[in-house]
Amino acid sequence: MNNNFSFIILTFNEEIHLPRLLESIQKLNAKIFILDSGSTDKTLEIAKVYGAEVKQNLFENHPKQWDYALKNFNVTTPWTIGLDADQMVTPALLDRLEKFNDRDFEGVNGVYFNRKNFFQGHWIRFGTYYPFYLLKMFRTGVGYSDLNENMDHRFIVRGKTVIWKKGWILEENLKENDIDFWKAKHERYSDLVAQEEIERMQKLRLQHLKPNLWGSPDEKRAWLKQLWWKLPLGIRPYLYFGYRMFFKLGIFEGTTGIKFHYLQGLWFRKLVDKKIKALQRINRSS
Known part of the structure; x- marks a missing residue:
């Protein structure tokens, strides 16, 4: 089992997305936690196949759902990676995560991933959408969900962060x-x-x-x-x-x-x- 980081994923009726995401991170052999908000499709069956630990929580908004997830899963690794179900890890990012070692990031509390956003099969390259850096990886217990907004969600850490300009997450809601x-x-x-x-x-x-x-x-x-x-x-x-x-x-x-x-x-x-x-x-x- 990966001793450096664990994944937390939010889901709601994600049978179309979840296999894609879980396949993209399977080689990392990391613990997976899924917070579901009442899926009625095959989401929970898929989570079980991949050995994820699942909890349920009534959805109010994304910031509060992430806050619940961070406070209610027992993450024991030094780092946490928070992803949405319609995202996936690219081979380039997978390579960086495979080589990741906590000892190499002493004094760093957060890592920004670069996102490629797709809409109806088209990569949105312009109009402020690329490059687009998201704080997705942070020290467990240090990163928290920003409850200051109703719809947009972000993780916040105090202290030093780094940006991975290469190694992407892909985001496409099919x-x-x-x-x-x-x-x-x-x-x-x-x-x-x-x-x-x-x-x-x-x-x-x-x-x-x-x-x-x-x-x-x-x-x-x-x-x-x-x-x-x-x-x-x-x-x-x-x-x-x-x-x-x-x-x-x-x-x-x-x-x-x-x-x-x-x-x-x-x-x-x-x-x-x-x-x-x-x-x-x-x-x-x-």
Whole structure:
């Protein structure tokens, strides 16, 4: 059994994704913990085949689900790797993990993996989506889930982190080949994001990370989000979409990629702003 790290994976009806992920990490011989939120397909059967330890927890949002996972699994290895079921480890990343030794990372508390995101079979290379560094590996007991947001989730560690620019995780939600599924999912997400932003306006939520344009990948994103929250509702989706398409070269993405940038960068953001305005009207009239 791997003495350096263990995996934690979140699942919900992931029979289409889970075998792909578990196959990609099988050679590492690492302990696998799966937190499921009520799957009704073959997810749990697949987890059993691969020898994973499974717990169940009612899903509220991703940050809280990760918080529960980190606090309720007995991870005994010095490092933890947290992955979503629609991700997988590439051979290049597998090679780095096979060679990983805790002794070589003394004084380091976290490792950023580089992500390649796919939408309907197309690698999203432009529009801020690559390179994209995610803190996925951290010292057990040191890394924790950022509960400051309703929808986006990230792990936070204090202290030194390193970035692996080569060695990737691939992320592709095959369910999103059905555009109706994508829109229904983001309808739900828009409710969470709108409520979160209202709470920020009311000073009920504060940044846990120090925003820093020149800091870690997460500190940089915190800085950009701080700027985003200051932009005028209704206008900012168009500014953001234009930034992704022209300044970040999304226009060269091809038909499928441009569709993704439109949906994720404009349609979804407009929906969020519309719901924020509706919540503001309700709050003013109450």
